[in-house]
Each structure stands twice: as C-alpha cells, then as structure tokens.
Amino acid sequence: MQQVHDLMKRGVAGKVFPGGVLLVSKADTVLFFRAYGKANVFTGRAMTRDTVFDLASLTKPLATTPAVMKLMETGHLDLDQAIGLYLPGLKGTDKEAIEIQHLLYHNSGMPDYRPYFRILAKLPFEMREARLREFLIREPLESRVGDQVRYSDLGFMLLRWIVEEVSHMRLDRFVAEKIYKPLGLLDLFFIDRTIEPPHKRYAATEKCPWRNQVMEGAVHDDNAYVIGGIAGHAGLFGTAGDLHRLINELLWTYHGQPSVVFQQPLLQKFFKPLYNKERALGFDMPSTRGSSAGRYFSRKSVGHLGFTGTSFWMDLERRVIVILLTNRIHPSRNNDFIKAFRPHLHDAVMAHLLS
Numbered sequence: 001m002q003q004v005h006d007l008m009k010r011g012v013a014g015k016v017f018p019g020g021v022l023l024v025s026k027a028d029t030v031l032f033f034r035a036y037g038k039a040n041v042f043t044g045r046a047m048t049r050d051t052v053f054d055l056a057s058l059t060k061p062l063a064t065t066p067a068v069m070k071l072m073e074t075g076h077l078d079l080d081q082a083i084g085l086y087l088p089g090l091k092g093t094d095k096e097a098i099e100i101q102h103l104l105y106h107n108s109g110m111p112d113y114r115p116y117f118r119i120l121a122k123l124p125f126e127m128r129e130a131r132l133r134e135f136l137i138r139e140p141l142e143s144r145v146g147d148q149v150r151y152s153d154l155g156f157m158l159l160r161w162i163v164e165e166v167s168h169m170r171l172d173r174f175v176a177e178k179i180y181k182p183l184g185l186l187d188l189f190f191i192d193r194t195i196e197p198p199h200k201r202y203a204a205t206e207k208c209p210w211r212n213q214v215m216e217g218a219v220h221d222d223n224a225y226v227i228g229g230i231a232g233h234a235g236l237f238g239t240a241g242d243l244h245r246l247i248n249e250l251l252w253t254y255h256g257q258p259s260v261v262f263q264q265p266l267l268q269k270f271f272k273p274l275y276n277k278e279r280a281l282g283f284d285m286p287s288t289r290g291s292s293a294g295r296y297f298s299r300k301s302v303g304h305l306g307f308t309g310t311s312f313w314m315d316l317e318r319r320v321i322v323i324l325l326t327n328r329i330h331p332s333r334n335n336d337f338i339k340a341f342r343p344h345l346h347d348a349v350m351a352h353l354l355s
Helices: 002-015 056-073 099-104 126-139 153-167 171-183 224-228 240-254 264-269 339-354
Strands: 019-026 029-040 186-188 237-239 303-308 310-315 319-327
Touching: 002 019, 002 029, 002 339, 019 240, 019 339, 029 264, 029 310, 056 099, 056 153, 056 171, 056 240, 056 264, 056 310, 056 339, 126 153, 153 171, 171 186, 186 240, 186 319, 224 237, 237 240, 240 264, 240 310, 240 319, 319 339
Parallel strands: none
Antiparallel strands: 019 029, 019 319, 186 237, 303 310, 310 319
C-alpha cells in the first residue's frame, strides 16, 4: 500500500484537501486505516482516525435509505406506493403519483437543487420547516415521473418527510434507535443546531461567507443548516471507523450473514441497478466512463459521494470497501481537485488488492 500512502501525502501537499482519512478493507479485514494532514488549517489541528466529518450526501445512502428499508421491513412502506398516500399535501399536484422507488432512483422528475435557504434564513426558525414543505409541494417537476434520472436533493427531502410521517419520529432519532445503536455506532449522528453539539474532534469545512464563520461541528449544506441540521439529503456526521462498520454490515448481510438490523433479500433488491442506468436504490453505481471509483471496481459495486469531500465504494463481488473522508472544501468550496484524485486513488488501491 506504499503507492496509496504516497498518493494521500501528495493529495495534502498538492492542496487537493487539507486533510483526510482513508480506510480500506477486504473480506472483513481492515488493511489500511490512516489519517493525513490537518483537520483545521487555521488552528493547525491534525487529522486523526477518529476525526468526525460532515458526510454531506452520504446521508442519502447511509441514513435516509436505511430508514426506508426499515419501514419496508415492517410493512409501513412499499417501493411502488405513490407518495401522495403518505403526504396528503401532494394530492392534486404533479407529484402525487411519484413512487418511493422514483425518489430512491432519482427519476422522480424533481429538480436537482434549489437554494431555499436564501428565503428560509430570513424567517423565524420555527416557521422554516413548514415553509420548506410548502416549497416542495409547489416545486414543478422538470420531467415526467420515471422518464429521466436526475440526481435530486429535493427527492430526498421528500423521503425524509415521508419517513417522519410514517414512523412518527424525526429522522435522526429513527436511524439512531433502529439502525446505529443496535450496531453500536456511537460516532454516526446528526447534529441538531438547536442544542449543544456532541464534543468531538470535527473536520472543519468552509469559511462560509453568508454565515460568516468557519463551519465546524455544524452542517455545511445550506438548506440543511437553515432548518436545524436534520435533513434527508445532508446532515449526517461520522468517523471513518463507524462508517466502515455500517457499510461492512450492509456487505455481509448482502452475502447472507445474519444481521440485527438488515435483511438479505431487501438489500439484494436495493443493490440491483435500475435498468440501463448507473443507479441502485439510494446508492450510486460505477459509471462506464470517468467513474470516481476508477477502473477496477466491478459492475456489482455501490457507493456515493459527498460534496464536502467524502466518499465510499463497496465492491459487492470482491468484498472490498474503500472509504475516503476529506475536508476538501476547507476553507473554500472552490476546490474540485478531488474529482481527478479519487479515481487515481481507487485505481491504486484496487491494483494493490488485485495483484
């Protein structure tokens, strides 16, 4: 793994990211787990293996999607049910016939992103959640339901709303009680902005112009931030170690090992790709060209990227997991060097493992 180690050092030296943590495992054995660089460039605090990262969009596959799985196991949700059944406010709108699976596959027709925070930030805090839901109800579809795959934060905002309506629990509490705590995951959590955040070693993210602060221990995503930090598309925080324990549980349950949380048939359904597309239910799959997973992950792989510089890829066939957590948007989001870095790193890891 010397080449992998050298690449991570070059990533720091080349300002791809101030710091990062890389964890690699194969067949339940951790082969590489090291920290590099700085967690905060202003204080000089070093990155460590137990640094907590703002996981950004990893929230989608590792919080919101598992929450949907749990509600399917108990018969409260079905993939082909129209979301108008759960959200009466959608009755009579163009979103009434969207199914749960459309939101997970990102082919609901919902837009990818809207800067709702610009309006929400001006409202009293207690009004923001209701106004966000009004925005989602009124937001016009950009394509017909099921026609196009368009990666959508808004779709996962709707999924969070559905999870909470069905479970009668807030998303962060639901996943903590039903998924993270049964697996002993103490360093995978949401941060509620209305209370004191847990005392952890956080990786800093952006020095945000509109919030006038370096974001550390508070969610970076603008839309998640203004509603208090609990969202379906972003808001999850965690360490590489706990992330690995969760992803490894998914991997081994998929291969038939008993789990206190997940069911094998359901995971096999969720990891099956949408026909002729590079999407599984709630997860990405390697694209045929220019994948962030590089060239060597098998077609039976799932993963996801996070805007803050986080990612994971899991090769279901080879039972390989690669978790790369960085603070690439610290101190500015205007840094996309990681796009070229990720595939090189993944190629170096897989070349070593397959040699």
